[in-house]
Amino acid sequence: MFAEIEALKPGTVPGLVRPGEISVRITPGDIVPFCRSAAERGFELVDLTCVEGFDREGRASLFYCMEKRGMPEVLTLVCTLEDESAPSVDCIFSSASWYERKIRDLFGVDFPDAFDRRRLVLHECYPEGFHPLRKSVPNRPFSPRTAIPPEEEYRFMPVEGKGVYQVPVGPVHAGIIEPGHFRFSVIGETVANLEVRMFYKHRGIEKLAEGKRPEECVAVAEAVSGDESVANALGFSLAVEKIAGIAVPDRAEYLRTIYAELERIHSHLGDLAGMLVDVAYPVGASRFTVLREEVFRLDRDLTGSRFMRGAVRIGGVGFDPSRDQIRGLSCFLSDVQERFRDPLKVVLASPTVIDRFATTGFVEPRFIRPLHLTGPTARSSGADCDVRRDHPYGAYADIAPPVRVLDAGDVLARFSLKASEVMDSLSMIRTCLEHLPDGPVIAEAEGGGVPDGYAYGMVESARGQNVHLVRVRDGRIDRYSVRTASFCNWQVIQHAVMGNIVADFPVINKSLNLSYAGTDL
Amino acid sequence: MNGPFIIFALLNVGFVLLISPLFMSLIKKVKARAQGRCGPGLFQTYYTIAKLLRKETVYSSASSWVMRVTPYVCLSMAVVAALFVPLLYVPEPVAGIGNVILFLYLLGIARFFMALSGLDAGSAFGGIGSSREMSLAAVIEPTSIVVLAALAVVARSLNFLEIARDSAGMLFPVSATMILIGVSLFIILIVETGRIPVDNPETHLELTMVHEAMVLEQSGRNLAMIEYAGAIKQTLLIAILVLVLMPFGLVTELSVAGVLFAMALFVVKGSVISVIIGLFESSMAKMRLFSLPNLFIIAFFFSVLTIFIEVFA
Numbered sequence: 001m002f003a004e005i006e007a008l009k010p011g012t013v014p015g016l017v018r019p020g021e022i023s024v025r026i027t028p029g030d031i032v033p034f035c036r037s038a039a040e041r042g043f044e045l046v047d048l049t050c051v052e053g054f055d056r057e058g059r060a061s062l063f064y065c066m067e068k069r070g071m072p073e074v075l076t077l078v079c080t081l082e083d084e085s086a087p088s089v090d091c092i093f094s095s096a097s098w099y100e101r102k103i104r105d106l107f108g109v110d111f112p113d114a115f116d117r118r119r120l121v122l123h124e125c126y127p128e129g130f131h132p133l134r135k136s137v138p139n140r141p142f143s144p145r146t147a148i149p150p151e152e153e154y155r156f157m158p159v160e161g162k163g164v165y166q167v168p169v170g171p172v173h174a175g176i177i178e179p180g181h182f183r184f185s186v187i188g189e190t191v192a193n194l195e196v197r198m199f200y201k202h203r204g205i206e207k208l209a210e211g212k213r214p215e216e217c218v219a220v221a222e223a224v225s226g227d228e229s230v231a232n233a234l235g236f237s238l239a240v241e242k243i244a245g246i247a248v249p250d251r252a253e254y255l256r257t258i259y260a261e262l263e264r265i266h267s268h269l270g271d272l273a274g275m276l277v278d279v280a281y282p283v284g285a286s287r288f289t290v291l292r293e294e295v296f297r298l299d300r301d302l303t304g305s306r307f308m309r310g311a312v313r314i315g316g317v318g319f320d321p322s323r324d325q326i327r328g329l330s331c332f333l334s335d336v337q338e339r340f341r342d343p344l345k346v347v348l349a350s351p352t353v354i355d356r357f358a359t360t361g362f363v364e365p366r367f368i369r370p371l372h373l374t375g376p377t378a379r380s381s382g383a384d385c386d387v388r389r390d391h392p393y394g395a396y397a398d399i400a401p402p403v404r405v406l407d408a409g410d411v412l413a414r415f416s417l418k419a420s421e422v423m424d425s426l427s428m429i430r431t432c433l434e435h436l437p438d439g440p441v442i443a444e445a446e447g448g449g450v451p452d453g454y455a456y457g458m459v460e461s462a463r464g465q466n467v468h469l470v471r472v473r474d475g476r477i478d479r480y481s482v483r484t485a486s487f488c489n490w491q492v493i494q495h496a497v498m499g500n501i502v503a504d505f506p507v508i509n510k511s512l513n514l515s516y517a518g519t520d521l
Numbered sequence: 522m523n524g525p526f527i528i529f530a531l532l533n534v535g536f537v538l539l540i541s542p543l544f545m546s547l548i549k550k551v552k553a554r555a556q557g558r559c560g561p562g563l564f565q566t567y568y569t570i571a572k573l574l575r576k577e578t579v580y581s582s583a584s585s586w587v588m589r590v591t592p593y594v595c596l597s598m599a600v601v602a603a604l605f606v607p608l609l610y611v612p613e614p615v616a617g618i619g620n621v622i623l624f625l626y627l628l629g630i631a632r633f634f635m636a637l638s639g640l641d642a643g644s645a646f647g648g649i650g651s652s653r654e655m656s657l658a659a660v661i662e663p664t665s666i667v668v669l670a671a672l673a674v675v676a677r678s679l680n681f682l683e684i685a686r687d688s689a690g691m692l693f694p695v696s697a698t699m700i701l702i703g704v705s706l707f708i709i710l711i712v713e714t715g716r717i718p719v720d721n722p723e724t725h726l727e728l729t730m731v732h733e734a735m736v737l738e739q740s741g742r743n744l745a746m747i748e749y750a751g752a753i754k755q756t757l758l759i760a761i762l763v764l765v766l767m768p769f770g771l772v773t774e775l776s777v778a779g780v781l782f783a784m785a786l787f788v789v790k791g792s793v794i795s796v797i798i799g800l801f802e803s804s805m806a807k808m809r810l811f812s813l814p815n816l817f818i819i820a821f822f823f824s825v826l827t828i829f830i831e832v833f834a
Contacts, residue, residue, distance in 0.1 A: 166645075167645040167649065168645060169645070169727070169728065174725040174726065174727060175725045175726075188652075189653075189810060189811070276806070278726060278729070279806040279807055280717050280718075280721035280724060280729075280806055280807035281805070281806035281807075282552070282556050282723075282803075283552075283555050283556050283803045283804075284806075285556075286556035286557050286558065287557075290557065350805065350806065352718060352805040352806040352807075352808065353806045355806075355808070355809065355812070356806055356807070356808075356809060501809075501810055501811070502649065502728050503728060503729045503809075503810045504809075505728050506726045506728055506729055
């Protein structure tokens with residue numbers, strides 16, 4: 001890995017933050033050449049975020065987090081800016097565009113040569129010059145602008161031509177879902193272009209975390225995205241444990257894995273049901289919905305919360321299941337496996353369902369690296385990636401997940417992949433239960449709190465790779481940055497729907513299972 | 522206009538108005554059962570219509586008179602069409618009432634206004650719905666005409682009342698070819714009532730809707746009328762299917778006992794078909810929008826086959 005990094009630019013001195021994390025300090029002038037040669041050598045941009053006051057008060061530092069397929073380490077380029085601007089890398093890593101727009105909104109760092117300089121996270125109702133993640137801005141409610149001058153209104157990409165018309169959908173939708181605006185440009189029924197606009201409910205989660213003690217902040221991490229609460233609490237805890245050097249007891253590692261896999265199961269079951277509802281096959285969907293509800297109830301019995309909030313804590317887990325609960329869980333799992341397999345067989349043998357799923361919403365493999373797609377979306381388009389195997393955490397080093405990869409890239413591939421991942425998760429939980437070690441479920445708290453430092457926590461949520469950057473200063477959270485899989489995966493929907501018909505959009509959207517909340521922190 | 526015909530008119534329309542919501546709920550109930558849910562009560566559609574009648578009607582500021590007259594057009598066309606299909610008692614046909622082609626175009630007028638009102642409110646979804654409905658209608662209408670033409674060839678009449686008079690009192694369909702027509706009519710029923718695999722009446726996803734998208738902007742009393750018109754249309758199509766496949770029970774002489782018996786019998790026959798519709802809907806997913814003509818072609822094929830058999834065999 002070090003040789004690999006030195007090859008990026010001769011004379012570079014990589015620093016080892018800790019096993020698995022390598023960091024390189026660069027100057028603003030080095031950003032573009034470094035990124036270009038990293039991209040040429042097969043690195044992907046995993047996360048790009050900003051930290052204020054990293055080494056100089058009031059100065060912004062950019063953190064370019066990268067990984068390369070087959071390398072266990074992640075590489076972070078840290079660059080402290082001289083002024084409020086930085087060169088854009090959006091032509092090298094397409095995924096950088098959203099990150100840079102986000103940093104511009106939240107920190108006021110400008111990227112003058114970026115191809116898209118529109119606002120992203122903070123819509124027009126936020127006043128110009130308001131950058132809430134700056135340390136000088138206090139965390140308190142603000143009054144939005146009500147009158148927005150026409151020249152400051154958001155401009156969608158114009159699509160014009162004979163027979164092209166616009167179909168605006170959202171941000172308020174039918175049913176109980178989150179807000180997002182979809183601007184379709186259609187020719188008849190065929191989608192010629194789709195532009196997605198998110199970030200209607202910016203909650204200020206990252207700002208909220210600042211100044212909190214790490215153990216308080218687990219609840220903040222859980223609130224990032226409702227049905228990824230275990231994954232995000234885990235990602236956050238992993239980062240804090242790295243900073244503090246906490247060794248998590250074995251039993252807790254196994255329990256964390258069980259909770260994470262239960263979460264994957266209920267998330268995937270919801271997707272499978274949702275895809276069937278969206279092609280109007282509720283008879284197939286209802287079997288999965290029932291199973292999902294039963295998993296929720298099991299979660300509640302195990303942890304007191306249907307979404308397993310409070311299950312993961314820094315240094316371990318919050319609950320130690322009794323012998324009876326573990327026995328009950330084993331029985332439940334075998335039962336679920338049986339009751340999952342039969343309806344799945346029926347659905348996959350139904351020609352009307354297959355006809356709707358096959359060839360619909362094709363995610364081309366060429367988008368995977370530039371947009372850094374992860375999770376089932378990437379795996380069903382031929383990408384062999386899974387954080388659980390590539391950067392193991394919890395008990396995944398002992399109990400490796402069988403990483404399944406399909407090539408078709410359509411809705412059917414995502415459906416089949418998620419179905420087989422449910423089966424895999426069930427058997428992984430059973431393996432965990434069989435080998436569940438005895439002992440404490442949480443590390444002994446040491447006096448003195450968490451030392452200063454920063455670390456990345458990476459987890460595989462049901463939707464893909466979630467990246468948490470935590471920086472602790474004086475025992476408090478100084479910066480908490482979260483990048484969920486949805487943040488990257490959202491951008492591919494604009495490509496996946498092209499050439500499909502408008503009526504197939506809901507099922508394509510559901511098959512990608514994108515979290516609005518996880519994108520809009 | 523003669524006495525028995527006036528009695529027929531009142532009886533037939535009144536009965537259709539009375540029972541139409543029941544079949545709506547029954548189909549929902551069957552579908553819910555197939556999904557393992559309890560489903561709504563059998564009187565739910567009555568309650569829903571009553572609730573909507575009491576609610577305020579809201580119009581989009583972009584809408585014109587089209588939006589305001591459409592519910593009345595739809596409901597009145599449905600009520601007039603209810604004169605054409607005998608459910609209980611069959612009188613002598615009067616002045617073209619019962620004409621198959623006229624029946625089809627009464628429904629066509631309602632469809633036309635519905636599509637206009639979908640465009641009228643200026644919402645993108647309404648436009649999508651209207652455009653889909655009209656493109657499908659271009660394929661459905663010729664198919665419906667061929668199906669009814671086949672029916673006319675087999676029954677040797679273009680009038681539902683005459684067809685009913687001929688078959689009244691028979692236990693089985695007039696001829697075996699009627700069963701082929703039954704298949705076609707069933708497909709027409711599914712298509713015209715916007716059910717799976719053509720459209721999904723229960724969906725909340727505007728982008729997938731056909732019929733429902735045109736209705737999205739309707740509210741209150743107007744929505745109640747449109748829903749009611751839809752229920753009536755469904756009952757009439759069920760009644761045609763009943764007429765073709767299960768003609769027994771229709772009375773040609775007026776008597777209280779006979780009419781009551783016919784009522785009970787129609788509820789049973791209608792329920793059988795509603796259950797079949799519910800199970801049919803539960804058995805498959807919706808087809809791709811552009812593959813829908815394939816379904817109509819099946820109806821078309823069966824009808825043409827019927828005509829060939831009748832003419833050449």
